Amino acid sequence: MTAGIRGMAALLVFGCGLAEAAPDWSAAASDIEARVIAHRRHLHQYPELSNREFETAKYLAQHLRALGLAVETGIAHTGVVAVLEGDKPGKTVALRADMDGLPVTEQTGLPFASTVKTTYDGREVGVMHACGHDGHMAILLGVAELLAARRAELPGTVKFIFQPAEESPPVGEDGGAKLMVEQGVLSTAPKPDAIFGLHLLSMYESGQVGWRSGGIMASADDLRIVVHGKQTHGAAPWLGIDPVVVAAQIVLGLQTIASRQMASTEAPVIVTIGKVDGGVRDNIIPDRVEMKGTLRALNEPMRRDLHARVKRTAEKIAESAGARAEVFIAERHAYPVTYNDPALMRRMLPSLQDEFGERLIEAQPILGAEDFSFFQREIPGLYLFVGIRPSDVPAEDFPANHSPKFTMDEAALAVGVRTLSRLAWDYLAAP
Ligand SMILES: [Zn+2]
Ligand SMILES: [Zn+2]
Numbered sequence: 001m002t003a004g005i006r007g008m009a010a011l012l013v014f015g016c017g018l019a020e021a022a023p024d025w026s027a028a029a030s031d032i033e034a035r036v037i038a039h040r041r042h043l044h045q046y047p048e049l050s051n052r053e054f055e056t057a058k059y060l061a062q063h064l065r066a067l068g069l070a071v072e073t074g075i076a077h078t079g080v081v082a083v084l085e086g087d088k089p090g091k092t093v094a095l096r097a098d099m100d101g102l103p104v105t106e107q108t109g110l111p112f113a114s115t116v117k118t119t120y121d122g123r124e125v126g127v128m129h130a131c132g133h134d135g136h137m138a139i140l141l142g143v144a145e146l147l148a149a150r151r152a153e154l155p156g157t158v159k160f161i162f163q164p165a166e167e168s169p170p171v172g173e174d175g176g177a178k179l180m181v182e183q184g185v186l187s188t189a190p191k192p193d194a195i196f197g198l199h200l201l202s203m204y205e206s207g208q209v210g211w212r213s214g215g216i217m218a219s220a221d222d223l224r225i226v227v228h229g230k231q232t233h234g235a236a237p238w239l240g241i242d243p244v245v246v247a248a249q250i251v252l253g254l255q256t257i258a259s260r261q262m263a264s265t266e267a268p269v270i271v272t273i274g275k276v277d278g279g280v281r282d283n284i285i286p287d288r289v290e291m292k293g294t295l296r297a298l299n300e301p302m303r304r305d306l307h308a309r310v311k312r313t314a315e316k317i318a319e320s321a322g323a324r325a326e327v328f329i330a331e332r333h334a335y336p337v338t339y340n341d342p343a344l345m346r347r348m349l350p351s352l353q354d355e356f357g358e359r360l361i362e363a364q365p366i367l368g369a370e371d372f373s374f375f376q377r378e379i380p381g382l383y384l385f386v387g388i389r390p391s392d393v394p395a396e397d398f399p400a401n402h403s404p405k406f407t408m409d410e411a412a413l414a415v416g417v418r419t420l421s422r423l424a425w426d427y428l429a430a431p
Pocket of ligand 1: 167
C-alpha cells in the first residue's frame, strides 16, 4: 500500500509540474520554528478556559494583523478569523485551530508552566493547555506567516479560523465550532471550499502524522434513561414494579446492541452507562431509577440507527415488566462524527505521502469526539493527528492529553506547520 501511494505521489509531482513551483515546506518551517515555539510557550503560560479566551484572542489578532491579514474578532464570543487573499485567483481553503485550555492544575515543572487560577464549577482550579491547543494556535500562526510571505504566488484565499470552546462551552452557554458555523464562518465570503485541521496527540511519536479516510473521531451523544416503576416494600415486590431490576435489564440489553445488532465489521459503536441512580434504603423498592451514559459511532447512518435501537431496547424492556422508560438522547451534547471526506482524502493523500514519507501512518479511529465535525458537516474537510511523544519515551510512560503532566516534543510544531501549509497550498494549486 505504501509503495502504491508513493507511486501516486510521484505521478502527481512529475505529472503536473506543481512540485517544481511549490515551496519546500520543511525548510520554510525550520526557518520560523523558533518563533512558532515562542508563540506556543507564550500561549501555554497564559491559558484561558472555554469562551473566556479574551487575551488569547488579542494575542492572535495582533500577530495576524502584523502579517497583513484582514482580521475579524468576537466571532462565537472570542473567536478570531483572518483572511489571506493570494495575488492569484483560486478557491478558498479554511484552516482551523482551537483556542481553549482546561481546568487542570499544571504539574509539568516547565519554566513556562501556567500558574493561572480561576473558578470553575464553584471551585478554585488551575488552568492549563493540557490538550495541546496552545500548539495548534502556534502552528496556525506559523502557517499564516509562511503563506503570507508567499502571497504573490498563492493561487486563492486562505481563511484562518481560531475557534473558542472546543472543550465545550460552560453550562448554559453556547459556543465552539457549532456557533461559528451558525454565525456564518463557512457561509460568508470568502466562502471556504474545504477545511483542514489537526490535533497534537500523545499516542503518536513526534514526527509522525496520522491520516484516516471516513470517521476518524466518533460522534458523542449523551443518553439519559428514566425508568418509572411503582414503589413497594422490598419484601413484597409483587405489590409494585421494581425499576431497579428493569434498569439492570436495560443496562445489559443495551450492550447487546453493539454485539448482536450492529455491523461490527463496518465500524464500532459504543453504549456506556456511566451513572445509575435510584432508591434510598435497602428494603424499599423505589418508584424511579435514572441512568446516564454516552453513545459513540463512527458514521452518521450508524449513529442514527444506534439511537433508534437504544430507544427501542430501553422502552420495550421496561414495557415487558409493566414499567415505563423515557429515553432522552443528545439533551446536552450532540457532536457529529469527525468524518474525513473520502474523495478529499484520496486527493490530498499523495501530498502528505510526499511530504512525510514513512512518517505518515494510517491512524486508528479514536472514539472521543471533536467539534471540528461541525465544520465537516458543512463542507468537505480533513482532520489529522500529529504525534508529540519523544521517540525514546514509551507510550505508557508519556502523559496523555488532559493530564496535568501533559507536555510535547516541540519539534512536532514544525511538523504541524508543514502539514497545514502543504495541504492548503496543494489544495489551492491543484487544477
Ligand atoms: Zn481536549
Ligand atoms: Zn483538544
